[in-house]
Amino acid sequence: MESRYYTIGMAGHIDHGKTTLTKALTNIDTDRLKEEKERKISIELGYAPLQTKDGTHVSIVDVPGHERFIRQMIAGVAGIDLVVLVIAADEGVMPQTKEHLEILEFLGVKRCIVAVTKIDRVDEELLELVGMDISEALAETSFKDAPMVYVDSVTSVGVEQLKEKIFTELKSVEFRDRHGSFRLPIDQVFTVQGQGTVVRGTIYEGVVTTGSQLIVLPSGQKVKARNIQVHHNNVKEASAGQRTAINLGGINRSELKRGDVLVATDHFLVSDTIDVLVRFVRDLQAAIKQRSPVKLHVGTSEVTGKIIFFDRNVIQEATDEVLCQIRLDNSIVVRRGDRFILRRPTPAETIGGGWIIDPNSQKYPFGQQTISMLEKKKKGTPEDLIKHALENFKALDIKQLIQETSLDQVEVEGILTSRVEDEIIVILPNKRFTLSSLLIKVEEQLVENLKEYHDANPMRLGRDKAELVQILTNEFPKELIDFHLNMMLDKNMIKKEGQFISLTVFKSHLPDNWKKRMKQVIRNIENDQLAVGKWEEYVKDKPFSKADADELKNYLIQTGQAYRLTDDFLIHKRSLDKAIEQLKSNTETTFTLKDAKEVLGVSRKYLIPILELLDQLRLTRRKESEREWV
Structure with a gap:
């Protein structure tokens, strides 16, 4: 059976007997500082183990009660499983008691036992009145059903009953996450x-x-x-x-x-901007305005910052819930769900508390749209958080998902496994994850982009892959685009010729509006056979633009209908094929420039570029003054 470990806190007004009660329960004096013993008040946090019959491990945290040490008090109760609220019978509920109650509620402490101490100092009638006073104070809190135990720490009256009550309450407390990141x-x-x-x-x-x-x-x-x-x-x-x-x-x-x-891991992010849900105290001393300075107490941290509202500019009185943001002066380390306390620096008071929705946030605009977004974040299940992170960042590895969602590794891996099987999440080759819905969007944009490109550039083989990827990286990471391009190639949705990508159904062609005129240019080049004119002469005085003429030239070369002899001259494929056939039929294994001139009957102006083209096509190979057929 897995061991159980719990931490309980002793909270209450100064001099109500927390330290004495802790000693009665554990036989340990938690006031270890000389100043604490001299002044008979707790300044720093004190700790002691509470022995149990069943081997359950329990630590008691004795937190300072004086208002000057509220920071230590908050640090002490952060992370406790159960609070023992100590109230002296001879003083009853005090202002500090009420503030401690509010802090405990804000920190999400669910279980409370009231220990009424110093019962030897009052008679039974007054003790009954104190009990009624305590019940009334707890009535409007989440601790209204908290059990009450009357004790005298000096004589140990009621101490055993308190122990039994603590052990009983702890049996209902959920285990802490032993399997998460330390x-x-x-x-x-x-x-x-x-x-x-x-x-x-x-x-x-x-x-x-x-x-x-x-x-x-x-x-x-x-x-x-x-x-x-x-x-x-x-x-x-x-x-x-x-x-x-x-x-x-x-x-x-x-x-x-x-x-x-x-x-113990790099799963935790350092942040100075957090989205939070806050409840404010019932009796604010003064209104809280937009960008008011605050002190955030979370875990054991105390950090100053400003509170940012998105749906109001001031808080006059307590409200049920406020979705807002805290922009901090220094970085902190927190996770989603962590509880916190907000205090006002001047006048010093607790103003509220709540829990962290997003531990690593960014600036948002004022307005309902931001509130709606925060509302979705607040309600998100672990699966929703993973989806939201993938929607934002498009592709993340496990470490990044843990950081962005504040979920533990086991939970993230479990959701990823089940959702990969359901084809909701897709594993990329580099062990990063994305949503299948995002891949559909990538595909839609790839297809749409290629369609538009084909319509605008019918004579081109397709869009340059690097150019296509660059355009889509404005919205999607390159790895996502490359992954989907490969997938579309495998599915025969697109084809690749060299560096060019096109839809499988597309074939480069002459534009309908200039088809006749362009075909005439092609026929003229073919008719001139080997003694072609300059390209500019063929397209001169044509109704299409110079840009269209350049497109036509590239189209003929890329589709293999013509070859480039020089920058100024193109030769039609059929003319070249005929020349090759004539040369092969009328030369030996090797031939000279003079032999070629006799066969083809063209000047050196055309002959040399034609022979160099045969070398480029690897039909011939030059050896000094001769060429040999390959």
Whole structure:
């Protein structure tokens, strides 16, 4: 049976007993800093393992409750499976409690247990009132049905009941993705003497093993996992859901910071523009205007940026959902579906949160068209996301599809396999993928382009392949065009003569409007036999243009009806064939220029170009002053 790994968070107002309750559950004091012990408040995130009867691995994150440490609080609850909301019986629900509740909802935390602490400080009547106050505060949240446990952390009253309730709730939590690409957002960086740089965080997905080659993003620096610990125990591997410390080789402490992301593959993109779905808090202190500065908290990152609306210019009060974009001042590493919190820098407050629709976006125009597009992105299934990526980029390999869709490798490969079999997706020779519907569009444009070309240039053999490909690369990648041209050749839909491509049904011909006049030119050349005149003389005073005359000249040469003697002279094929027959009949195996002149009876003006043409056609081969028949 696959091991289960979970992370639960202790959240709540300052001095409501989170750290004491964590110690009662785990026997570990998570306040490790001298300042924390002196001030009796948590400043940094604290961690402790919770032992379970069935071997399930559980980490408790004790997050700071003071409003000054809200950044650490957000980093702590990012990636947790269950939250224990701690509320002191002698104070009840406080403003910080309400903000924590909103943050938990925005981050998509689905399961909550309320731990009412310090019950020794109030009588039963007041405890009942506190319970009612808590129920009222939770009524408008997704945690309205959260179970409530009353505890005294000092005497351990209710602690075992809380443990049992935690284990019961965790049984309903979905497994984290052990099989995805490894990703660990870093929330702590420190140095251990004799060991070097250590980072700590909760593994969002995948597995890391000792000796793994890893990448720090967004810097892209490559590192090695020299040692891995889970709650101070050395392990060979750590999986999604586990709190993990990794000793990294190849990097200094100064080169890392909270918010960096440790990954094992190049499947992750670094981005500074994200499409998002946001819900705003119920009580905004001030309106949020177009391009307002915001702080984005996602994973363990805190990045400033601007919020961009596409269907409004201001948010005055809470709304159900707003599709918008955040343009960041620095790059981040996220995936589709990641949850985030938005805070206003001044006055400092949480203004909303939501999830990332597209982690690697671009600028869009203001208007309903953009909103409709974002709506489609939001609703997209994994298959839709793959299709959308292929529609945008036309052809992608597996790595690029993973990057563009934020799906894991197993899911992408599964969809590609099934859709290739269904002929919806096509594998290109270089192991890239495209949509069969795109290939149909390529074919339609190739056929349409060739038809138009044939109509405009009936005397040409076809369109130059390089020219044809260049025209279509404005819309399709070259590999897609080449692939489909080869496929059309195999299906006999098109033909290729040298560098020229044409539809199979097409045959070069004289244009109907000048057919008579052009045929007359051809007859005149044939009638003059070997003593032809200059090309310009044949087409002079003809009603068709010089461009048409040039087309006719090329047509005669390309179709083999005539041969070029010089730049000025063409000879008709039948005239040349007759000359060849006369020469063969009246010369020996070898012959001289004088012999040829006697047979053909033409001047050197024509004779030398004719003999050189026979050499070009490989009918004869020149040897000093003689030629021999091949």
